[in-house]
Structure formats: structure tokens, C-alpha cells
Amino acid sequence: MSTKTQIFFTGATGYIGGAVLLRLLDHPTFASSEITALLRKAEKAPAFESIGVKTVLGSNSDLDLLEKQASQSDIVFTCASSDDVPACEAILRGLKKRHQATGTVPILIHTSTNPPPGVLTDNARGNYAYDTIYDDLNPDQLETLPDTQIHRNVDLMVLAADKEGYARTYIVLPSLTYGLATGKLVDLGIQNPHSILIPMLARISLSRGRGGMIGKGANRWPNVHIDDIGDLYIVLYDAILEGKAGHGREGLYFGENGEHVLKDISIKIAEALNDLGKSSSREPTSLDQSDYDKPENKWLMYAGGNSRCKSNRARSLGWKPKYTTEDMLQSIKGEVQYQVNRKVTPITVQ
Ligand SMILES: NC(=O)c1ccc[n+]([C@@H]2O[C@H](COP(=O)([O-])OP(=O)(O)OC[C@H]3O[C@@H](n4cnc5c(N)ncnc54)[C@H](OP(=O)(O)O)[C@@H]3O)[C@@H](O)[C@H]2O)c1
Structure with missing residues (x-):
């Protein structure tokens, strides 16, 4: 059995996921990690393998596969979907199994969304701006968000896992992310370079x-630039590895710079x-x-x-x-x- 840190990654071919994976490839821990990316398209697998990333074919609908992969992982990055309840449940089931089998507390770094359609969205239809500014260093304020906000159902499941104690969870909520993604994955034709x-x-x-x-x-x-949001995940990752990052209800990280x-x-x-x-x-x-x-x-x-x-929480960790x-x-x-x-x-x- 490998002694490397096992990382399972969903959404690696995506705009945001690719930006995060790109940075993990250059991270000092890369050599001591084994990253497995969930891929929907088999034709992209050889390029991933060529850069040292293992692949497993499947999608968020393959719940048994998600559960199995998570159950074998120390760290899971989910960058594929902010509102896939069954997929999130499957990953959490897997992480719970990991915890029960090893006694360790695996890590989940989940991607949610703050801008429309996201957890802070209202129904203004372009007619006004609301006054509230949500501060991610203020969990009491974030807990005033109705459970019915878009994507909040998945975020609440992630938060519950941390509270239960079988996983340590971190939720990144990027803003409108812009700019062309660049780098090795785009050059290889395996990452979507465009935002939404x-x-x-x-x-x-x-x-x-x-x-x-x-x-x-x-x-x-x-708003936030794609390179800055990629960097945010890595600042967070470093802080997690150093045991400095807030998690659970204190582990929501907005990504904004204006x-x-x-x-x-x-x-x-x-x-x-x-x-x-x-x-x-x-x-x-x-x-x-x-x-x-x-x-x-x-x-x-x-x-x-x-x-x-x-984004006060990420800034407090040194994100610039x-x-x-x-x-x-x-x-x-x-x-x-x-x-x-x-x-x-x-x-x-x-
Ligand atoms: N872009 C933004 O401005 C922004 C801002 C805030 C939050 N977000 C959130 O960040 C997440 C990723 O967004 P993105 O902009 O990176 O989107 P994207 O470029 O479309 O990437 C989506 C990724 O998820 C994968 N994926 C989609 N559906 C899947 C499924 N059913 N099973 C397995 N994999 C699946 C895609 O794989 P394929 O290559 O096979 O399609 C791709 O790797 C989304 O949840 C989005 O809401 C995005």
C-alpha cells in the first residue's frame, strides 16, 4: 500500500479545478502525494497520466465510485459541482469510512459559489443592490443565511460532517471568476480555459x-481573477497542512478582490x-x-x-x-x- 498522501480530485478539467490542480503539480508536497482525478472523458486520461496525475473514469453520478475513492483518500478536492447532493453524500460516506477504518480525520476542500446562482444570491433581477456585506470571518452572520439559498444544502452537509468530526471541511466560495486560465493543463488541451x-x-x-x-x-x-482564486486554494492548502486554517463553521472562504x-x-x-x-x-x-x-x-x-x-478569512491566512x-x-x-x-x-x- 502506498505511503503517499492520497488526494482525490473532481472537476480537474474545469476552469477552477484546473487552476487548482496546476498549482498542486508545482507544490512541494507533490512528490509525496498521489493525486487521482475523476474524468468523464477517457481521451483526456493519457495527458493527465503524463503529468503524474492518476485518473479514474466516471462522473458525479457514479456514486459507488465516488464513495470508494473518498474512502481511500486523505484529502478530497471537489471542484466539479456546487449543488450535487447525491455526489456530496457519496463523498462524505467515503470519508466517514476512511475515518472509521484509519482513525484519521480526512480533509474535504469543497467548492461552493457566492455569486448568482450562489449562497448569497437574492432575487433583485438587476433592479437594486442590497446593503449587507457578508464577512467570512463572521460565522454567526453566515449562519443567518437561509437553508434554502442556492447551494446552501450541499454546504450544510459539508459543515455537518465537520461538526460530526469524521472529516475536516473547508468550503471555498469563489466570486465571479474571470480571465483566461493558462498553464500546462490548458496547453495540453485538458482544461477549460473559460469562465461562465x-x-x-x-x-x-x-x-x-x-x-x-x-x-x-x-x-x-x-470578482476575482482565475490566478488569484487558484492561489487562494493553495494558501488555504498550506494553512491546512500547517494546522492553521479555520474549518467547519469557521472554514468558509470567500474569494473576492473587489x-x-x-x-x-x-x-x-x-x-x-x-x-x-x-x-x-x-x-x-x-x-x-x-x-x-x-x-x-x-x-x-x-x-x-x-x-x-x-474575503477576510483567506487574507488572514496570507492570501494576497x-x-x-x-x-x-x-x-x-x-x-x-x-x-x-x-x-x-x-x-x-x-
Ligand atoms: N467560473 C466561475 O465564475 C465560478 C465562480 C464561483 C463558483 N464556481 C463553481 O465552481 C465549480 C466549477 O466551475 P468552473 O467554472 O470550473 O466550471 P467548468 O469549467 O465547467 O468545470 C466543471 C468541471 O466539473 C466537471 N463536471 C461537471 N459536471 C460533472 C459531473 N456530473 N460529473 C463529474 N464531473 C463533472 C467538468 O468535467 P468535464 O471536463 O467532463 O466537463 C469540469 O472538470 C462549479 O460548481 C461552479 O458553480 C464557478
């Missing part, structure tokens, strides 16, 4: 030929479309119901909500995010350019 919200708004705006916003665009979101009004993103998209000759106006307008109804825009209805928070809200706004033109370039040119039938 800005590309979605850019795509929708391009297809309607004008910058779009939800309602008045008055709702506020926090906030914005959604309209500011819509304006930048509108300006970029205009600069690229794809729109005659530099002003965004409210999106129509038809935009919300499209299946590919399934998250759009949530994007008009608010999320306001401070580099990229600001201004960097986020400056990144938008590139996202729009990408959407313009990838748009398939329609074939004209003569």
Missing part, C-alpha cells in the same frame, strides 16, 4: 447585436462590440424574456441577483490577490473578441 458569466453575457450580446444587461444592471457582484455593478460589465461589452463593428451603440439595453428562455442561457435568470462579501475590479473590466474586450472570433460564419446558399 462574462463569456455568457458577451455571447448573448453578440447574438442580439447590442450590449445587454439584466433589468437596470444595478445589482452588485464580487466588486462591481453588473451594468459596468454590460457597458464594457457594449463598447467592445461597438469597437469591433458588431453593434452601432455603446450603451447596453435590458435583455428580453426571449433571451432568458433560451436553454443555453440557463444561468441568466440568476445573474440579476446580488452577492456582496469580503493581485488583480482588481479594473483588471476585470479591462479583460472584457478580449472576451468579446473571443466570442466574435469563435462565431461560426453562416454558409450562404446561392
